[in-house]
Amino acid sequence: MATNTSGITLSNIEHFPGYVITRHLGLVQGSTVRAKHVGRDIMASLKNIVGGELKGYTELLNESRQEALNRMQAQARAVGANAVINVRFSTANIAAGAAEILAYGTAVVIQREV
Amino acid sequence: MADDLIAIAFIIFLAAVGYIFGSIGQRRHYRSITQREAQYRDILVFNEKLPPAEFAGQDFALVCGSVVMGGDYFRQILAALKMIFGGRLSSFEAMLDRGRREAILRMKAEARRKGARAIFNVRLETSTLSSAERNNKGGLPCMELIAYGTAWRAPDGAEKRAS
Numbered sequence: 001m002a003t004n005t006s007g008i009t010l011s012n013i014e015h016f017p018g019y020v021i022t023r024h025l026g027l028v029q030g031s032t033v034r035a036k037h038v039g040r041d042i043m044a045s046l047k048n049i050v051g052g053e054l055k056g057y058t059e060l061l062n063e064s065r066q067e068a069l070n071r072m073q074a075q076a077r078a079v080g081a082n083a084v085i086n087v088r089f090s091t092a093n094i095a096a097g098a099a100e101i102l103a104y105g106t107a108v109v110i111q112r113e114v
Numbered sequence: 115m116a117d118d119l120i121a122i123a124f125i126i127f128l129a130a131v132g133y134i135f136g137s138i139g140q141r142r143h144y145r146s147i148t149q150r151e152a153q154y155r156d157i158l159v160f161n162e163k164l165p166p167a168e169f170a171g172q173d174f175a176l177v178c179g180s181v182v183m184g185g186d187y188f189r190q191i192l193a194a195l196k197m198i199f200g201g202r203l204s205s206f207e208a209m210l211d212r213g214r215r216e217a218i219l220r221m222k223a224e225a226r227r228k229g230a231r232a233i234f235n236v237r238l239e240t241s242t243l244s245s246a247e248r249n250n251k252g253g254l255p256c257m258e259l260i261a262y263g264t265a266w267r268a269p270d271g272a273e274k275r276a277s
Contacts, residue, residue, distance in 0.1 A: 009175065011174055013163055013164065013235045013264045017167055017170035017171070044256075048184040049187045050132055050135035050186050051135075051183075052139040052183070054184045057182035061182060062180060089260065091239075091258060093243065
């Protein structure tokens, strides 16, 4: 099975050909709230004059998404799952300069059909 | 009076810088996008949920690509003027198009790193980031574009058939 470092497989699909879901363990979630620091903010507003990708923000949001996924995987491991299926992401602006990244899904135990 | 002139000159200067570098950046970005799209064409992307039966039992993993795009100063002014009359805001269309294609390419790159051949259930998401609401200029447009899906390894023997 495709394993990442933590051993919990992730997917945004809920049925898998060739696999059976043996147990459903309920919703798991992970979230993180991140603020961009002033240096990044200044760089980004300079970059906003010429447009294009704002690399500082892309990195920031990628790190936060990874963190949210890691927390979700930790929760899944705690309930004894080996996969999280039907994963959804959601980003919310909670204040100017701070964003919440949320990842949630269903923790399950899946195994290959024999 | 002199202050006003300086302010106007500054805005014109910023708009000119934005226009010139924004256009160069956009052309360069589009060139790199078309080049990489050709390079990643062998990774198939579907927004259908289920992979076909051949993929049964293969390894899978979540893959995700994202990019934050900002509009340039000149096009923001242009868009603000355009909003009086309505109609297409082609400058923003280009920004979103570039961002979305870039996000899909990054997702494909991750799929390739994981040795996958096809991505199913691809979802595209757009969210607005309030980058500079504080300086009450209506906020600089700043969008996050995300593409994510489930990448699957090729079925056994598919590589042989393909070559």
